[in-house]
Amino acid sequence: MLSYTDLKPGIIFLLDGDPYKVLDFNLLKKQRSKPVVQTRIRNLKTHKTLDRNFRGSEKFEPVNIESRTIVFVYARGEEYWFHEDASPKERFTISTDIIGDAGRYLKTNTGVELLSFNDTILGLQLPIKMEFVVKEAPPGIKGDTAQGGSKEVMIETGHHINVPLFINEEDIIRINTETGEYTERVTKA
Secondary structure (H helix, E strand, C coil): CEEHHHCCCCCEEEECCEEEEEEEEEEECCCCCCCEEEEEEEECCCCCEEEEEEECCCEEEECCCEEEEEEEEEEECCEEEEEECCCCCCEEEEEHHHHHHHHHHCCCCCEEEEEEECCEEEEEECCCEEEEEEEECCCCCCCCCCCCCEEEEEECCCCEEEEECCCCCCCEEEEECCCCEEEEEEECC
16 A cells, blocks of 8 residues: 555556556645645546645555557557457557657657557557657758747658757657657757
8 A cells, every 4th residue: 555655757546446547746744734645636537637645644555557569550440450469460550649748759660559448548648759850840040049939740651740940850859758849859861
């Protein structure tokens, strides 16, 4: 069992029958009252985020999330097709509502982790940083760049992202898939 002080960021626990992941943690001590933990938690089934306070008397059950490697094949409409890492002939689909924002960064033949709890698919866990080819990029405009400039480009998956002005078409860039932000240019076209 977990106590209220064990609810650090990244911990997954069971609350009201659903798995929750701790996103933010703050221990609050007031002078005449008992300590309280302020948390921001995300329901891994519904993907809703909420703020919740916990007191010292509360205990929580840790959750064992099952993880297995799958490979993305292609997307058609509202369905994403995958296969098990060991058996490419056995394909299955996962719907868009389960995939969520991870669909923006799925490339063909990319290995991802499928997360499940009690045979219910919770979602995908992508590599934190992935490399993408820039397919469309407007030319960088010269001028006042003392404050740093940015422009919007389209990567090979069709997703648009803000990058610095020096990025051109066919450059390979690295993106943080958790924040959706540009990290660095890997190779120049």
